[in-house]
Amino acid sequence: MPKISQKGQLMPESPIRKLVPFAEQAYKNGKTVYHLNIGQPDIKTPELALDAIRVHSLDILAYTRSEGSEGYRKKIAAYYAKNDIHVDHDDIIVTTGGSEALLFTFGSIMDTDDEIIIPEPFYANYNGFSTASNINVVPVISKIEDNFALPAIEEFEKLITPKTKAILICNPGNPTGYLYSKEEIQKLAKIVIKHDLFLIADEVYREFVYDGNAFYSIMQEESLKNHAIMIDSVSKRYSMCGARIGYMVSRNKEVIKTAMKFAQARLSPPTLAQIASEAALDTPQSYFDDVIAEYTERRNLLIQELEKIEGVKVAKPKGAFYCIAELPIKNADAFAQWLLESFDINDETVMVAPAGGFYSTKGVGNNQIRIAYVLKKESLIKAVGILKEALKVYKD
Known part of the structure; x- marks a missing residue:
């Protein structure tokens, strides 16, 4: 059988996307999954950008x-x-x-x-x-x-x-x-x-x-x-x-x-x-003002709720829409998979991104996760609540 290249073997899996099969199975099992794992904004794309595609005159x-x-x-x-x-x-x-x-x-x-x-x-x-x-x-x-x-x-x-x-x-x-x-x-x-x-x-x-x-x-x-x-x-x-x-x-x-x-x-x-x-590029400043106001509220709410969880350490972001949280666990990869496979509250669970994949130094960040606060505030509160209860019962 022909061999795969060394480069191909060395290419790392995405720490953000490698858990997708487990999330898909959770959906098939009837669970709701709150996605804290990927930076896909839920803010609407500016209409003028979408209109430019709808009304183009290209032949x-x-x-x-x-x-x-x-x-x-x-x-x-x-x-x-x-x-x-x-x-x-x-x-x-x-x-x-x-x-x-x-x-x-x-x-x-x-x-x-x-x-x-x-x-x-x-x-x-x-x-x-x-x-x-x-x-x-x-x-x-x-x-x-x-x-x-x-x-x-x-x-x-x-x-x-x-x-x-x-x-x-x-x-x-x-x-x-x-x-x-x-x-x-x-x-x-x-x-x-x-x-x-x-x-x-x-x-x-x-x-x-x-x-x-x-x-x-x-x-x-x-x-x-x-x-x-x-x-x-x-x-x-x-x-x-x-x-x-x-x-x-x-x-x-x-x-x-x-x-x-x-x-x-x-x-x-x-x-x-x-x-x-x-x-x-013609998007008005008011669009960004509204987005920043929304993300600021989400960030404040997320940090506030995470800081209530015993054993969790969190860095406060000054920009973007991510934060790193350190959890009282040993292996965030195993924890993230367990959340999707084995834990739910009323058929609801959470998907997070293990932070080890955001380091190149081996062994660093294994007890950290990245959270993208691209959910509505009500969903963020639910998601952090699920995380809190999960940490109470999870065993490394």
Whole structure:
């Protein structure tokens, strides 16, 4: 029998999706499952984005330019300018989701066995993208006791080798909800300039910032002109995960020129999704005001309820719509599966994402879960209540 590749064997399973078969079986058994496991917003997609698809006048669903249509990229640049991020439309490549933007970035700046430093816990698919790109993740651990703040710069410097090519952050963070301050971004800027590295920032949750805090993009740091690569996406901003439209943005002309080769190899991003995403850029500020107000209430309620559970430790998010909770258990994978297979209250149970998959350091995060607060407040209260009762009877 032909053999599977080593790379294929090393590709990690998604900690978010690997429990889906157990959830499906729970549904077949007549249970209601409250999904705290996946960042699929329940906020409605802006109508103007949906209308743009409904009323399009295309006769042929043709390719667009490999870098995305020029008109769309000009509107993206105008959106960024409103957010004090000043780039030209030629600094932007439209991609099939933020995932492809990351793959283009890795392919453009790193060779086999090169290293990328990432504060962990981090978005689980960074592990998969790194494996697919034949590069190595070097983690620097941030701690729940510090609310997952940026580790000391000295910790980064200890890890830099001749193989190090970049530092990657997610800001605001998935899975932690941590928001990096301007001061923290400037500390990272100094270290990447000092060691001639790239700083990659996944900024797809830019709009989701709470408590009057200010978001600061790496693209606002002028010293990073040739070092900064921003990853972006419409998925969470406009509740358009299925559009699969993202952006790779950099003022470094060589980076964009190189990434264009990857863009050309896959021909073009999806045409209809670009039409919808371009229309979404006209979404009024009132939409985001309402969304932020809703998520702030959900976050406050979630943290309040989790803190009532004995033995649970939780970090308070400043952005995005996730939090990490540490539970009084040994193995969150086993606990998450048990919740779906063996526990319910009146035929209702909860699906969570074990946090071990958001680390690359073995054995770290095994007693943690990621919670996405993308449910209505009433459902959040029910879900946390089920979690509380489950922890009372669960045995590792």
